[in-house]
Amino acid sequence: MAIHTPKTVAGIKIPDSTIASQATELLLQHGTEFLYNHSLRSFVFASLNGVQKKVKYDPEILYVSATFHDLGLMPHYSSADKRFEVDGANAARDFLRSHGLSQQVLQLVWDAIALHTSPGIAEHKEAEVALLNYGVALDVVGRGFDQLSEKDRDDIVKQFPRTGFKNKVIPIFFEGFKHKVGTTYGSINADICAFMIPNFQRKDFCESILNSPWSE
Template sequence: MGNLKSIAGISIPDSIIANQATELLREHGTEFIYNHSLRVFLFSSLNGQRQQLKYDAELLYISSVFHDLGLTPHYSSPDLRFEVDGANAARDFLKSHGLPKESLQLVWDTIALHTTIGIAEHKEPEVALMYSGVGLDVMGEGYEHLSAANREEIISIFPRNDFKKNIIPTFFAGFEHKTETTFGNIKADVCAFMIPNFERKNFCNCILHSPWSE
């Protein structure tokens, strides 16, 4: 990121921990995921500013940096949701820096719940804000609150790179080897989009085929 200190009026955290997190994103992520993750931080922060919320900017930044690292080969597990892989990686990283248990849990929740519609927005400000930033970048939720000036400044520095075309295959590449982890969450839609005749696991079938006699 070089010497960028402030973008769209939002200060970029410049602590040792923040810089080390950024380096991990650069090392293990792609340019596409990097740009998305930084936009998520900025959009989340702008939403926090607009709503006059108090939040920890450094923890929000680290959460944003790690939120999609579970899609990358380095951090991806064989059998956990990619959101949990990213959350676990961030927690281990922060633990190695001696952060308190409360901070570890907050960042874990922020990342693990960032695709969980109907829950994340009711949690702590960091959790709710990053969820909102992801929603804005991926689906345009709250687009009407983003000024043209801020939008243009952010996208000039962190371009979208044909985002609509590339984000679905990027998601899919992160859990193609474990599509069962998408049961009960929105990433099952990605599998259905990418895999011809994809058969989703069905909750009602789980009930009807349980070992209970009635």
């Protein structure tokens, strides 16, 4: 899959360092065009939010986090027993470790990816973690839609088309963890399982408490 990556979108420069370029190559090699467009839109949305809020962040770290954030859904990176977010976070950490980056950077990128589906937590962490969560949420559920100008929205979607995103994304996400639905316990991905699987029985936290081995 060969896709042209523009230099700037909606005033946001797309990182083109060696690390960023290699991350893009991995996304193109192991992902899909649909996933590529979603990941790049999420990066630009996140970056614009950072600019609007005058938040200091590292564009390269945010970009790598965005490119890897859903790669855990892809067969190449998917494990048999871990949440897809963790698979993506592990893959990004291994990739950055090979470039000799500091443990602090490895942990920051790991957190950004692992927590990108954790509203109520991610926004209270470091800038790159909070911004990625914001950018992904804007693309998937439209959070902060009105804070983005129509011109910027049009520019971003022109460069990275949505191609029926709303109607395609649920089954595409489900495809990435249908072999390990138990990993969705306690996450928003359980909603996807409930949507896709007739009579899906979620693990219930209250039942787990009441059926614990404690006698009292």
